[in-house]
Amino acid sequence: MSTDQRKRELEEKRAKLEKMRQEKMLKNTPTTPMTPGFASIPAMTLTTTREDADPDKILKEVGILQTASLPATSPSVSPGSAGGASASASSSQQKRRPPSSIALQICQQPTATISVPPKELVTYSKEVQTIESGDKDPAASPIQHEHLQWDDEFPQPTAGERNQLVYVSDEDTMSFDENTKPSIGMSLASVAKLERTRSLKQQNKQFSLQGQSSLVKQELTNEEREQIQKSEQFQDFFSRSARIIERSLWESPQAFDLFKDYSGRESDEQNEKMDVGEIIKFDREFFDERWTRHRIVTCIDTSTYHPELVLASYSQNDESTHESDGVVLIWNTKFKSKPTPEYVFNCQSWVTSCVFSKFHPNILLGGTYSGQIVVWDTRTNKRTPVQRTALSASSHTHPVYCLQVIGTQNANNLISISNEGKMCSWNIEMMTQPQESMDLAYRTKPVAATRMVFPGVEVNNFVIGSEEGQAYSGSRHGNKAGIQDSYEGHFGPITGLSCHNVNGSVDFSSLFLTSSFDWSVKLWSLKESKPLNSFEVNSDYVTDVRWSPVHPSVFLTCDITGRFDIWNLNHDSELPLLSTTLDGNVALNKCLWSHNGQQIILGDDQGKLRLYDVNEFLTNPKQDDFNKLSSTLQEFKRNTLDAFDDNHPTSVPTTTTAATTSATSVSHNS
Amino acid sequence: MSQAEVDDTLKRIQEHKGVQGFLIINNDGIPIRSSLDSTLTQQYAALIKSLSDKARSAIRDIDPTNELVFFRMRTKKHEILVAPDKEYTMIVLQATDAS
Numbered sequence: 001m002s003t004d005q006r007k008r009e010l011e012e013k014r015a016k017l018e019k020m021r022q023e024k025m026l027k028n029t030p031t032t033p034m035t036p037g038f039a040s041i042p043a044m045t046l047t048t049t050r051e052d053a054d055p056d057k058i059l060k061e062v063g064i065l066q067t068a069s070l071p072a073t074s075p076s077v078s079p080g081s082a083g084g085a086s087a088s089a090s091s092s093q094q095k096r097r098p099p100s101s102i103a104l105q106i107c108q109q110p111t112a113t114i115s116v117p118p119k120e121l122v123t124y125s126k127e128v129q130t131i132e133s134g135d136k137d138p139a140a141s142p143i144q145h146e147h148l149q150w151d152d153e154f155p156q157p158t159a160g161e162r163n164q165l166v167y168v169s170d171e172d173t174m175s176f177d178e179n180t181k182p183s184i185g186m187s188l189a190s191v192a193k194l195e196r197t198r199s200l201k202q203q204n205k206q207f208s209l210q211g212q213s214s215l216v217k218q219e220l221t222n223e224e225r226e227q228i229q230k231s232e233q234f235q236d237f238f239s240r241s242a243r244i245i246e247r248s249l250w251e252s253p254q255a256f257d258l259f260k261d262y263s264g265r266e267s268d269e270q271n272e273k274m275d276v277g278e279i280i281k282f283d284r285e286f287f288d289e290r291w292t293r294h295r296i297v298t299c300i301d302t303s304t305y306h307p308e309l310v311l312a313s314y315s316q317n318d319e320s321t322h323e324s325d326g327v328v329l330i331w332n333t334k335f336k337s338k339p340t341p342e343y344v345f346n347c348q349s350w351v352t353s354c355v356f357s358k359f360h361p362n363i364l365l366g367g368t369y370s371g372q373i374v375v376w377d378t379r380t381n382k383r384t385p386v387q388r389t390a391l392s393a394s395s396h397t398h399p400v401y402c403l404q405v406i407g408t409q410n411a412n413n414l415i416s417i418s419n420e421g422k423m424c425s426w427n428i429e430m431m432t433q434p435q436e437s438m439d440l441a442y443r444t445k446p447v448a449a450t451r452m453v454f455p456g457v458e459v460n461n462f463v464i465g466s467e468e469g470q471a472y473s474g475s476r477h478g479n480k481a482g483i484q485d486s487y488e489g490h491f492g493p494i495t496g497l498s499c500h501n502v503n504g505s506v507d508f509s510s511l512f513l514t515s516s517f518d519w520s521v522k523l524w525s526l527k528e529s530k531p532l533n534s535f536e537v538n539s540d541y542v543t544d545v546r547w548s549p550v551h552p553s554v555f556l557t558c559d560i561t562g563r564f565d566i567w568n569l570n571h572d573s574e575l576p577l578l579s580t581t582l583d584g585n586v587a588l589n590k591c592l593w594s595h596n597g598q599q600i601i602l603g604d605d606q607g608k609l610r611l612y613d614v615n616e617f618l619t620n621p622k623q624d625d626f627n628k629l630s631s632t633l634q635e636f637k638r639n640t641l642d643a644f645d646d647n648h649p650t651s652v653p654t655t656t657t658a659a660t661t662s663a664t665s666v667s668h669n670s
Numbered sequence: 671m672s673q674a675e676v677d678d679t680l681k682r683i684q685e686h687k688g689v690q691g692f693l694i695i696n697n698d699g700i701p702i703r704s705s706l707d708s709t710l711t712q713q714y715a716a717l718i719k720s721l722s723d724k725a726r727s728a729i730r731d732i733d734p735t736n737e738l739v740f741f742r743m744r745t746k747k748h749e750i751l752v753a754p755d756k757e758y759t760m761i762v763l764q765a766t767d768a769s
Contacts, residue, residue, distance in 0.1 A: 225702050233703075233757055238694075241753035241760040242679045244740055248751050249686050249764065340682070669750055 008111050102301075158556040193554070209331045232237045241383055243342065250338035271541055279566065279578045281614045283599065286310070286331045286609040288341055294319040295327065296604025299353045305361040308334040309342065313354035313366055325350045328366055328376065333599070333611060345376045346383045357428060359412045365428070367400025375431055395434055396422055402452040406459045415454070415476075417464065421446035440464065442472055442483040444664045455499035455526075458510050463512055463526070465494030471514055473526055487524050489531045492517030496544035502552045506626040513555060515545040521557050523636070533636040537565070537576060544549055544590050550597030551621040558588035564602055566618070570628040573636070580609075680705075683762060690748065690763040695719060697757055706763075718761050722754045 052119040228234055286292075294313035309330055314401040316325040326347035332338065349370040357363035362378040366385075373395070374385035389395045398419035405428075407413050413435065421441060424434035440447045451465035461475045464483070469490035474483040479549045496515035500508045510526040519538050522531035541560040548554035555568040557576075562584070565576035581605070582588070590603040597619045683692055684705055691706040699719040704711040726738040743750045744766065751762045 228696065228702050229676065235676070237755045237758045238676055238679075238760075242683070242759075244684060244753050245692075245760060245762050248740070248742065249683065249689065249762065370730075518680055614754060 004451055009015065029369060045172055073242055209423070235381055246340065247332075247335050247338055250335055257513070279618065280580070280600070280612040281615075283611040283613050284333075284336060285611065286312070286329075286339075286341070287607060288329065290323075290340070291327050291329060291344060292607030295318070295607040296605045297589050297607065297609060298351060299355075300590050300601050300609065301355045302592065302594050302601070302602050303356040303361075304358050304595065308332055308610065309356075310601060310611075311354055311356055311364060312603060313351035314607060315352075316350035316369075318508040324348065326366070326368055326374075327351070328354050328364065330364075330378070331609065343378055344383055345385070347374045347376075347385050347388075348372075350400045352401050353403045355403045355405060357414075359407075359409050360428065363428065365403055365405070365414060366498075367396075367403045367418075369399045371396035371398055371400060372633060373400055373403070373414070373416055373426065373431065375428065389426070389431045390433070393447070395424060396420070396435065398422075401450050404452065404454055405456050406457075413459075415452070415462075417449045417452045418465075419448050419450070421449060423449075423452070423476075437483065438476065438651055440474065442470075442486055447472060447483060450494055451497035451514075453497050453499045453512070455512070457503055463497060463499060464496040465514055467493040469516060469518070471497065471512075471524065479533075485526075485529060487514075487529055489522050489524075489529070490514065490516040490518050490520070492541075493540065496557075498545050498547045498555065500547050500552070501545070501549060502621070504552055504621070504626045505623065506552075506630050508552060508629065508633075509627075513545045513547060514540040515557060517541045521545050530640065532640060533573065535567070535574075537579070538563070543588060546593055548597050548618065549593050549595060550619050552626050553621075553632070554618050556591050556593065556600055558602055560587040562586040562588055562604070564600075566600075566614075568618070569632050570625055573632055688765045689712075690765055692763070693718075693761040695759050695761070697759075702758070714761060714763075717721055718721065718750065718752060722752055726754060 091444075130137045177536060187242065187262050197223045239430040280585045286291055294317045295396075297312055300315045301311045303311065310333060311328065311330050313442050314327045314329070317323050317327075317390055324346040326349055328345040328347075328351055329341040330343040330345075331344045345364065345366075347366065349368040349372065351366040351368050351374075353367040355365050357365055364376045364378070366374045366376070366490070368374060368392060373389045375387035379388045380386060391397070396416065396418035400416050400418045402417045404415050405412055406415055412428070414428055416426065417423045417440075422437055422439050424437040426434050440449065448466060448467040450467055452462055454462045460477055461473065464474065466472065469488075470491050471490075471494060472483045473485045473487070475481060494514050494516050495511070498513045500511040500513075502508065512524050512526065513521060514524065515521045519536060519540060519542060521535040521538070521542055523533040523535070524531050535557075538557070538559045539561070540563075543558055543560055545557045546555060548556070551568075553571075554577075555567050555569075556564065557567070558564040562582035564580060566578040568577040571577050582602075586608075587605040589605055592603075594601065598614055600612050600614055602612070604610070678692065678702070680692065682752065683689060689706070691710070693704045693706060693711060693714055694702045695715045695718075696702055699715050701711045701715045704715075722738075722741075723742060729736050729738045738754060740751075740753050742752070747766065747767050749764045753760045
């Protein structure tokens with residue numbers, strides 16, 4: 001009651017008031033620590049909790065506070081307040097006077113409201129930093145820049161993250177956490193690219209753009225891919241590149257060995273050295289599962305333009321009817337390990353004879369069982385013939401067993417002969433009609449020709465072997481067009497015919513060899529109607545005979561038991577130099593020397609082609625080989641004449657005269 | 671060459687000893703056909719394409735009449751055979767360990 005007490009009370013209340021004011025201020029602006037007012041305010045512990053418990057007190061103090069904050073507005077404290085005296089006493093402390101009446105007038109007080117947006121928590125992590133898309137400063141990292149373009153380009157496949165950009169920091173390697181990985185998805189690849197070629201950022205940019213754009217395109221073009229693969233250009237490209245790739249694939253094991261293994265290379269060299277004593281050495285065989293199984297090799301030829309190419313034609317495959325009947329394959333001997341043919345060609349009926357066109361590097365010709373002659377071109381991608389002769393009476397109607405290209409580069413013809421004895425000459429550019437055709441008949445009997453050869457570079461004279469066993473010689477033009485001479489000797493169809501074709505000091509071009517089903521091989525001269533010699537070492541059908549193109553006295557025969565012989569007349573005229581029988585139940589159908597005479601190629605009835613390397617002494621004739629051959633031929637003649645005499649004994653006195661006449665005739669002939 | 675033969679040949683190539691995969695891409699570096707998984711395909715398509723282009727331009731710069739036909743890169747682990755062409759490129763990966 002004393003003024004001192006009241007003063008003390010007032011002091012306390014003032015302090016409390018101050019406190020309350022401050023707390024109120026704090027409550028109003030809780031999150032702005034920057035408010036200048038706070039700077040001056042000493043740190044105060046919130047003591048509101050204590051005072052909250054007492055609402056009346058708060059009200060009073062609020063009332064007091066209110067009155068205090070607006071000194072302008074004078075609270076209308078009921079004058080009937082008991083503390084009127086005190087109120088009057090402390091008019092300045094009106095605020096402190098607890099009004100007896102609770103009726104307070106609460107007036108609206110506009111408070112300054114400051115709204116602060118929620119503070120963005122910017123977190124930086126080493127690995128991932130999300131950046132808003134939109135226009136950014138191009139001077140910023142170009143990687144970011146391109147990422148922006150990325151975003152624009154394609155919609156994000158995964159939901160949720162609008163800004164999906166990966167920042168590759170320069171120092172660190174990239175690491176992805178599990179969350180970002182799926183969203184990045186296929187862009188991993190391009191990001192990996194960036195990592196690697198970080199230094200070439202501009203190029204990177206292009207690449208990833210390209211990569212990204214290709215990603216986009218790829219997702220859309222599955223059908224387009226199919227279309228592309230069917231397109232002509234693609235097929236073209238593919239046939240070329242696949243060939244190159246296959247060759248290099250097959251070559252690389254050996255090439256690689258050479259690379260790495262020095263001792264390996266040495267052993268390779270050793271292997272390649274042939275034994276001097278070894279006459280032939282197996283090189284390789286050509287066989288294709290799909291195309292040559294169950295087919296007989298019907299004809300072989302080697303190319304003059306590319307001596308490593310071997311052409312082989314095959315008979316029809318009885319086992320599988322859906323494969324085409326006519327198959328012709330080109331094999332490459334250069335690539336030792338590649339087992340597939342370079343080219344495959346088909347036609348409707350099986351091919352009985354085939355030949356490379358000597359004067360056109362990409363043309364192949366085939367004569368078929370139906371009598372059609374077909375032309376294939378390696379330049380096209382097609383497997384079917386580009387030209388076909390008509391099946392008409394003007395061309396052949398029987399199987400075409402022999403084809404040969406004769407003439408020169410500018411004037412060349414294809415000569416074909418069929419089983420009915422018809423010989424046609426064709427112009428390769430125009431195969432619809434033969435240029436000329438001739439029916440071969442010997443003394444009004446048509447010749448069923450199985451073999452035909454134009455000796456050397458002859459274009460007019462030819463030799464023919466027939467089914468009856470006779471050989472004939474004839475000419476195409478001239479006074480005596482047609483068959484002129486016949487050579488009788490064989491008892492069975494002639495299967496092989498080969499004219500001597502070695503250029504040397506002595507000309508043996510009148511010699512030719514024939515092989516026949518009568519188990520024998522006979523040597524003839526064009527001038528003699530009787531064989532010069534007969535080689536009868538075979539015990540079954542002899543299917544082919546070939547002179548060596550380089551050695552005058554060497555020839556090759558093959559027969560149906562799988563046996564093939566190499567003969568050297570200078571060495572021995574009775575027995576072959578080498579006689580080998582192949583394993584298994586193989587029958588050899590065709591044989592051929594390569595153009596340089598260093599390899600022999602044998603075709604059998606199971607679709608296999610075998611290549612052998614021939615020893616050098618059989619490929620490099622010496623000068624006296626020619627002379628030796630001449631003397632051997634002399635011997636033959638003498639033998640035949642003696643045999644003739646022995647077979648035809650006459651009376652004693654005439655034998656002497658016969659002997660003298662034969663001697664004279666011998667001298668006459670030599 | 672029909673589609674089936676293309677497939678046949680590709681299968682044959684793929685089954686060759688040591689071949690890890692092949693890839694055919696067009697001039698834009700888009701893979702047309704591939705036996706590798708899509709990540710590797712993309713990588714190889716873009717990288718090898720750029721290398722092939724660089725090689726091709728290098729050869730042509732040295733001699734304008736010359737052109738790039740084929741190249742192989744032998745690395746420690748693989749051999750990459752690349753046959754570039756006017757419109758398409760064929761890439762084959764072969765392991766060197768196998769041989």
